[in-house]
Amino acid sequence: MVSKLKPLQIGDICARVPIIQGGMGVGISLAGLAVAVANEGGIGVIASAGIGLGEPDFFTNFAEANLRALRAEIRKARAATSGILGLNIMVALSNFADLVRTAIEEKIDVVFSGAGLPLNMPHYRGAGAHTKLVPIVSSGRAAALLCKRWTARFNCLPDALVVEGPRAGGHLGFSMEQISDPAFALERLVPEVIEAVRPFVEASGRTIPIIAAGGIYTGADIHRFLEMGAAGVQMATRFVTTHECDATSAFKQTYLDAKQEDIVIIKSPVGMPGRAIRNRFIDAINRGEKQPFQCPYHCIITCDFENTPYCIALALINAQKGNLTHGFPFAGANAYRTTEIVSVKELMAELVREYDEAAGYEGLPPQAAIGGDDMAKEIDFARLTLQDALDLAVLIEDEAKDRYQEFAEQMDACFTPEAARFFRFMSDNEAKHGQALRARRKARFGDLPVLVHRSMIWEVEAPAYEKARSFITPRKVLEIALEAEIKAHDFFAAAIHHLADPDVKALFEELRLEEVEHREMVTTELMKQPPDDPRDPDDFADEPTEL
Numbered sequence: 387m388v389s390k391l392k393p394l395q396i397g398d399i400c401a402r403v404p405i406i407q408g409g410m411g412v413g414i415s416l417a418g419l420a421v422a423v424a425n426e427g428g429i430g431v432i433a434s435a436g437i438g439l440g441e442p443d444f445f446t447n448f449a450e451a452n453l454r455a456l457r458a459e460i461r462k463a464r465a466a467t468s469g470i471l472g473l474n475i476m477v478a479l480s481n482f483a484d485l486v487r488t489a490i491e492e493k494i495d496v497v498f499s500g501a502g503l504p505l506n507m508p509h510y511r512g513a514g515a516h517t518k519l520v521p522i523v524s525s526g527r528a529a530a531l532l533c534k535r536w537t538a539r540f541n542c543l544p545d546a547l548v549v550e551g552p553r554a555g556g557h558l559g560f561s562m563e564q565i566s567d568p569a570f571a572l573e574r575l576v577p578e579v580i581e582a583v584r585p586f587v588e589a590s591g592r593t594i595p596i597i598a599a600g601g602i603y604t605g606a607d608i609h610r611f612l613e614m615g616a617a618g619v620q621m622a623t624r625f626v627t628t629h630e631c632d633a634t635s636a637f638k639q640t641y642l643d644a645k646q647e648d649i650v651i652i653k654s655p656v657g658m659p660g661r662a663i664r665n666r667f668i669d670a671i672n673r674g675e676k677q678p679f680q681c682p683y684h685c686i687i688t689c690d691f692e693n694t695p696y697c698i699a700l701a702l703i704n705a706q707k708g709n710l711t712h713g714f715p716f717a718g719a720n721a722y723r724t725t726e727i728v729s730v731k732e733l734m735a736e737l738v739r740e741y742d743e744a745a746g747y748e749g750l751p752p753q754a755a756i757g758g759d760d761m762a763k764e765i766d767f768a769r770l771t772l773q774d775a776l777d778l779a780v781l782i783e784d785e786a787k788d789r790y791q792e793f794a795e796q797m798d799a800c801f802t803p804e805a806a807r808f809f810r811f812m813s814d815n816e817a818k819h820g821q822a823l824r825a826r827r828k829a830r831f832g833d834l835p836v837l838v839h840r841s842m843i844w845e846v847e848a849p850a851y852e853k854a855r856s857f858i859t860p861r862k863v864l865e866i867a868l869e870a871e872i873k874a875h876d877f878f879a880a881a882i883h884h885l886a887d888p889d890v891k892a893l894f895e896e897l898r899l900e901e902v903e904h905r906e907m908v909t910t911e912l913m914k915q916p917p918d919d920p921r922d923p924d925d926f927a928d929e930p931t932e933l
């Protein structure tokens with residue numbers, strides 16, 4: 387997926403796609419959803435609220451059942467992805483500290499923590515732990531307060547902050563009146579929080595990425611908040627209607643069936659408002675009916691369990707299981723907009739595509755944007771002359787030739803001669819094509835100066851630097867080459883639609899067909915290779931080679 391979307395950097399971790407899937411309790415975002423999001427380059431988040439739901443002793447041994455299930459869920463997710471995994475832990479949970487400690491012990495990448503201010507969270511992160519701590523706040527005041535407290539007590543700052551606005555799903559950090567007050571709209575809160583943390587950022591020389599959440603639904607929404615200065619977004623509602631979401635299909639169906647007027651604010655027993663999908667259970671509570679229950683464990687500190695008409699944990703557990711007579715689903719303000727269940731892959735691709743459209747890529751299909759900002763800005767395909775087109779084609783071949791040559795040298799240095807040989811073979815091929823194109827250019831335009839430069843075609847055909855790994859097999863080398871040939875093919879194919887000059891069009895079509903031939907050649911070579919070691923190359927390969 388080539389996009390203008392910038393990755394999200396939180397300390398030393400980097401999410402290729404700056405989308406965090408918001409944690410959804412009870413049991414709505416577990417390993418299944420989190421892994422799917424992490425695999426697509428976002429941050430997948432497991433919700434810890436009521437995570438022990440499937441344990442046999444959940445009602446009798448609540449605290450232990452939850453910690454056990456938490457460990458198991460993190461391990462399950464970790465085993466299924468090398469992507470970035472987070473855990474959402476509500477500060478208001480009675481066993482907050484134990485959950486944070488356990489998550490850090492299990493080496494979760496990020497802990498997100500809201501529904502209260504996690505004033506002491508750094509205390510649970512021992513020396514040497516790499517887990518990032520990311521509080522969820524609803525105001526600039528809360529953000530500044532946390533920064534001040536963490537600096538004074540723990541000499542650290544939040545690794546990032548999620549700013550959650552009043553259109554989010556679940557419990558909301560606002561009063562009933564604030565929810566519909568435009569002064570508290572996320573569009574106001576994001577700049578407010580950026581300003582609030584600025585003095586701490588300037589004094590420390592560190593960065594605190596701000597992540598916008600609550601009501602973000604499309605790629606255009608993502609674009610809007612990133613333009614405002616957010617480094618990423620957190621989205622939850624949108625991920626409920628995915629195949630991978632861990633809720634039952636009955637739960638997901640409530641989203642598909644919901645109309646705008648069904649999305650309501652409830653007064654949760656934990657003392658905060660919450661957003662949910664209205665149903666008979668909610669109507670009954672609103673009429674003053676009670677759902678008697680025995681509180682097995684005072685799971686939320688702020689819950690007035692002796693006086694509340696129902697148990698919020700039980701209601702959410704029932705909903706998760708599809709028992710909507712005895713519960714209700716939490717949902718964001720946009721839940722009524724969902725119309726179908728899609729895969730996380732499809733959803734992420736759609737969001738990225740929409741983002742690119744909003745960022746001004748309408749005129750260029752994503753493939754034509756290969757190479758990033760410079761090329762997209764600098765090549766005016768509609769006015770491209772044959773001379774410039776030939777020069778660009780030469781540059782594309784030259785860059786690929788040089789890249790393969792560099793890879794070959796790295797493989798020599800890494801004692802991987804077979805891989806080096808294959809990279810050299812690719813480099814020689816690219817050199818031949820470059821020479822042929824250069825000769826054509828000379829015959830037609832002589833020594834007229836070259837008006838284009840390499841930055842305009844960055845990595846059209848050259849494989850990305852990080853593709854070269856030590857101990858790489860010839861099969862992997864060929865896979866890299868195949869991917870590069872496809873990338874170049876897609877570039878020419880996409881650009882053709884934007885060309886005006888018929889000679890340039892003919893040239894690009896010729897180059898496109900050449901890439902088809904190369905693809906076949908590489909595929910033939912690939913089929914001759916024995917299968918790779920079934921182990922994940924990450925188990926035995928090193929980090930991407932540094933240049």
Ligand SMILES: Cc1cc2nc3c(=O)[nH]c(=O)nc-3n(C[C@H](O)[C@H](O)[C@H](O)COP(=O)(O)O)c2cc1C
Nearest residue numbers: 408409410411554555556600601621622623716718
């Ligand atoms: C079903 C559901 C359950 C949620 N559960 C939690 C939770 O357990 N902890 C939490 O901090 N936020 C929770 N949230 C809030 C989300 O993590 C997220 O920040 C928010 O919903 C983002 O807004 P969006 O849903 O409009 O994208 C929940 C949201 C939904 C829809």
